[in-house]
Amino acid sequence: MAEGELKLLGIWGSQFVIRVKMILEQKGLSYEYQEENFANKSELLLKHNPVHKKVPVLIHGDRAICESLVILQYIDENWSGTGPPVLPANPYDRAIARFWAVYIDDKLLPLLLDTLKAETEEAKAEKIAGIHAVLEMLEEAFKKCSAGKAFFGGDSIGYLDVTLGSYLAWIRAEERIIEAKLLDETKMPLLVEWENRFLAADCVKKTLPSVERVEALGRVLIAKEREARLAK
C-alpha cells in the first residue's frame, strides 16, 4: 500500500467501527473500507491485528492501528491540522473525555446485550433500569462537558460524541425489539436534544446505519442465540 493510503477493516454494525468512520468523515479523510466476516476473517485482519483479531483496524500505509479509542486518538494526533479537533485541548478536559468513553464501552454494551438476552420480564426490567442509570450519568456528564454548547466536544462533534453516538442506532433498534424506552426524553432531555443535533451532522448521516437495518440484525442475533440455548 502506498504511503499515506488509508484502509479500514470493519463490520457494518459495529459501534467501534462506526465511530472511526465518523471521525474519518469529519476530518475529510478518504479511505478504503473492507467489510470483514467474523466467521471467515481475512488474511489482512489476522496479519494486522494478530493479538485480538478484531475490528476496527485502521491500516495507514504499512502501519496498523487497533482498538477504536486508540484509533480515534491516532487520527486526532496525525491529522491535527485538518478539520476540527477530536479531543479537547486542555489536559483535564481530555482526561474527562477519556474517562466517559471508557465508561460508555464498559457499561452500555454489556447492558444492551444482556437486555436483548433477558429471558424473564423481571430480568429485562432490571437491565433496562441499568441502562437508564447509565444514560442518566451521561446526561450529567453532557451538562459538564458541553458547558452549554451543542456537543460533548463543544462546538463540534468529538471523541465522546462519536463514542456514545455510535451506539444510537443500536439503542433505538433495541427499543423497537424490547418495546421499551431506553433513551427517554423525560429522563434524559439533554441527551435526546444532543441526539437530534448529532444525527443531523454530515459525518453521522454518512456513517450511522439505519435503525431498521440494525433492528433486523438484532432480531437475527436473538433468534440465533435462542436456537443455541435450546440446542444445549
Add this chain to the structure above:
Amino acid sequence: MASEKGVMLLDFWVSPFGQRARIALAEKGVQYEYKEENLTEKSELLLKANPVHKKIPVLIHDGKPVCESLIIVEYINEVWSDKAPLMPSDPYQKAQARFWADFVDKKVYDCGSRLWKLKGEEQQAAKKEMIEILQLLEAQLGDKKYFGGDSFGFVDVAFVPFTSWFYSYETCANFSVEGVAPKIAQWAKRCMERESVAKTLYDPKKVYEFVCFLKKKFGVE
C-alpha cells in the same frame, strides 16, 4: 472538595493501578500528598471524587479529580510535560504505546487474579494464558531496554507494578517468569534500578502475604 492548590493521590498501598500513578508522579518529580484509603470503609473524599466507580486511584489536582489509572498517567504526562516524557511524540508510536498499555490492562490483572483464586483445571488454564500474555509482551519488548525504547515510557509504567506480583503468580501456579519469558524478567530488574520504581513497589514477599490474606478472605484453600 476545596479547590486547594496542589496534588493529592487517593490510593491503596499494594494496588498496581495506584502504583502506576505514583511512578509517573515520581518520574516527573511532582510533590503530592498521598492518602491511604481503607477500601472496606471508603472516605467521604473518595466517594465524592469518584462517585461513578468509588475506586482508587484518584488524582486530585487543584481540587479537580482524575480517575482511572492509565487516564491519570496520560494526564500527568500532559500537565508536567517539561520533564521525563512518558509518551513518544510520533502519533503512531503513541498509538502502539496506548494499545499495549490497554493490553496489559485487559489481561494481566484478571488472569493474575485467576491464578491465585482458582485451583485444578481452571488454574491450569489461567497459567497457560498468563504464559501466553508474558510471551506476547516479551515479543513486544524484544531487545529494547524498555517498552518505550531507550526511555522508560507509558507501557513500562502500565506493566511494571505487576512485576511485584510475579512471585505470587509463580508460587500459586508453579511456574517461573524467568523460565517462560526471560527478557521480561530482565526488564523487571532494570526497572527496579529506577528510583521511581524501587521506591514504589513493595517486596514481592510482602505482596504474597497480601495475596494469602485475600485467599483466606475469599475462602480459597
